[in-house]
Amino acid sequence: MKRVLIVSFDFPPQGGTGAIRVTKFAKYLPEFGWQPVVVCSDTDWNPDESLVRDIPSGLPVYRVGWPKWLQMIRPPSPKTALPIAEPSGKPGKGARGKQHLVQALRRAFVPDTNVLWVEKAYQTCLQALQEFPCDALLTTSPPNSVHLIGHKLHIHHRLPWVADFRDAWTVGNPALRALGGGHFARQRRIERRILETCDRAVMVTEPLMQQTQQVFGPQVASKCLTITNGFDPEDFIGPPPPVTGNKFVITYAGTILGPQVNNAFPEGLRLALEQSADFRNAVSVRFVGQIAPDYHARLKGLENYVDIAGFVTHDVAIATMRQAHVLLLVLPNTELARMTFTNKFFEYLAARRPILALAPSGLISDIVAQEQIGTVALPDDAAAIAEALLTMFETVYTQPDDYCSSETLLTRFDRRMLTRRLATVLTEIAE
Secondary structure, three states: OEEEEEEEOOOOOEOOHHHHHHHHHHHHHHHHOEEEEEEEEOOOOOEOHHHHOOOOOOOOEEEEOOOHHHHHHOOOOHHHHOOOEOOOOOEOHHHHHHHHHHHHHHHHOOOOHHHHHHHHHHHHHHHHHHHOOOOEEEEEEOOOOHHHHHHHHHHHHOOOEEEEEOOOOOOOOHHHHOOOHHHHHHHHHHHHHHHHHOOEEEEOOHHHHHHHHHHHOHHHHOOEEEOOOOEOHHHHOOOOOOOOOOOEEEEEEOOEOHHHHOOOHHHHHHHHHHHOHHHHHHEEEEEEEOEOHHHHHHOOOOOOOEEEEEOOOHHHHHHHHHOOOEEEEEOOOOHHHHHOOOHHHHHHHHHOOOEEEEOOOOHHHHHHHHHOOEEEEOOOOHHHHHHHHHHHHHHHOOOOOOOOOOHHHHHHOEHHHHHHHHHHHHHHHHO
């Protein structure tokens, strides 16, 4: 069996969406002739034992901490990174000061502050390769600095290299451009160097791949391919449990941070509550995952209808999805949102529950409409969201199983099949 060195900042026991893709790759690659060896960070933010159980027995894992002299500026956990809100819902003075510091650090370090972790991780990769010689290399981002390790290993040790991009870097990333033209240009130069050097560049959606090909030209275009995120069928064994009690349960699973807070769901929910007494008496909205303080503040006064559970393990999140009448999906009304999937979208499909997608026209809204598995409303249109909520209440409440994803659609996003495609790519470049 061949070996692949996987370099990923995120890996269990750390939980969250960033760890799921690489965990499922590590789980299924041995079925297709590739034994993983993993080098990752030593972070354990939001530990998730359900993901730990997916790690194959005996998998070599090397955990790398930051150098001790840099610990004070190590990126904080997602929990401590959030600004602390005052009663008004606005960040306090201390939080604003922290935000300014974070912005300054983002401009100072390219691609990101984790570049300070790269050298130690690179040395650990050399140690891993001595103990477990590998036939190929996979680096997966974010953070994008992980690909600098891949670049050094590829150049100096001739390892065939797949660079996996779980998110946009400079293409379709207005937040990065907002940090200034000079900073953006430096990021673009590094991204170009990575793309031109690696053997294959994997993107998570076709539109992102196509834009990358257009921006970076034919030298890069020929090595780009798409392997989407997906769901693991083993996480959805057995029939879905019955929905909870006599309530009309709407569940959101995932984070609402950054651009995702720019949706009008709180306002649309208020309108729907005002317009229908039946809806008001039945609805129960659950948020499972991290929510930004300012979004939390916009839900104030809705405590009788909204429950915010915070972070839960992956298996608990899936069980909660399967017990809902409707699964809520929120995206900002941006160009990037049109080109991408949220990680939870695929598990929503596998949960076989109707989806209320607050999304612009694009990949997700097209699938929901074409497959007839839910309702779509623009994320910034409160009146349309209220109408969608009431429509789904009338049609779904008594028949929540009538909007199931087709087997053809589910097969398209099966993690095992997606990993098989990655294994094929690794075999191609190793040969």
